[in-house]
Amino acid sequence: MTPLSLIHYHNEHLIKNLEEKGNQEGLAYAQKVKESARRVIEIFDDMRSLIKDRDDYEYVELAKIIKKSYFYTHIQMQKNEIDFVFDTQNSDQLVWGSSGQLGQVFTNLLNNSIQAIKDLEDKWIKVSIKNTDGYLVVQVMDSGDGIPRDMQEKIFESLFTTKGDSGGTGLGLAISRRLIERMGGQIDIDEACPNTCFTLKFPIKEESKKAS
Ligand SMILES: Nc1ncnc2c1ncn2[C@@H]1O[C@H](COP(=O)(O)OP(=O)(O)OP(=O)(O)O)[C@@H](O)[C@H]1O
Numbered sequence: 001m002t003p004l005s006l007i008h009y010h011n012e013h014l015i016k017n018l019e020e021k022g023n024q025e026g027l028a029y030a031q032k033v034k035e036s037a038r039r040v041i042e043i044f045d046d047m048r049s050l051i052k053d054r055d056d057y058e059y060v061e062l063a064k065i066i067k068k069s070y071f072y073t074h075i076q077m078q079k080n081e082i083d084f085v086f087d088t089q090n091s092d093q094l095v096w097g098s099s100g101q102l103g104q105v106f107t108n109l110l111n112n113s114i115q116a117i118k119d120l121e122d123k124w125i126k127v128s129i130k131n132t133d134g135y136l137v138v139q140v141m142d143s144g145d146g147i148p149r150d151m152q153e154k155i156f157e158s159l160f161t162t163k164g165d166s167g168g169t170g171l172g173l174a175i176s177r178r179l180i181e182r183m184g185g186q187i188d189i190d191e192a193c194p195n196t197c198f199t200l201k202f203p204i205k206e207e208s209k210k211a212s
């Protein structure tokens with residue numbers, strides 16, 4: 001067992017024990033330990049995927065990966081009453097990459113959107129996939145006001161975060177950009193969009209088309 005899984009394992013026992021004893025205050029602390037351990041495990045996974053080589057690349061269907069990321073984040077969306085729209089017309093081409101790494105990328109984008117808009121009145125996230133000129137273009141848009149111009153490059157830098165108080169590491173977008181570029185893709189902010197919008201572009205190879 002890794003030291004991290006030991007922390008998780010012993011903490012689960014602690015939670016059970018505190019539940020049995022009805023110790024609500026202790027339980028609240030142990031739940032915080034659980035949440036922090038989960039975040040460290042996520043960060044560890046992110047870092048691990050950066051130093052891994054390309055062995056787990058394959059042809060992947062982006063819509064499937066995005067649906068999985070939605071599955072991981074939908075509880076938070078429901079809790080915060082955020083509408084989610086997913087438009088996948090004309091997107092059954094496959095791209096060459098790692099489904100695990102792409103899953104991290106989209107989960108981070110959805111989590112970023114949730115955190116950015118959860119206190120707004122108008123709360124929605126829209127994801128679309130389109131086939132444009134040999135590229136699969138994914139847009140992840142939310143009802144926020146966009147990223148101020150002087151922050152647009154900074155948010156892709158390692159350790160840049162505005163969530164210091166709530167445990168953000170500022171690694172999400174920096175790692176995402178590196179992983180996507182390694183797959184031959186791009187991730188940028190779409191300035192033409194009236195809301196907050198990230199555009200991701202992945203090359204489609206002719207031979208990568210799904211057999212129909
Ligand atoms: N959809 C968004 N709307 C507004 N600001 C955003 C959005 N996505 C990212 N940002 C800004 O970019 C910063 C960097 O994002 P990034 O995902 O790299 O790190 P983080 O979310 O702060 O931390 P972590 O991903 O480790 O939880 C965020 O702190 C936030 O200020």
Ligand SMILES: [Mg+2]
Pocket residue numbers: 108111112172173
């Ligand atoms: Mg993030």
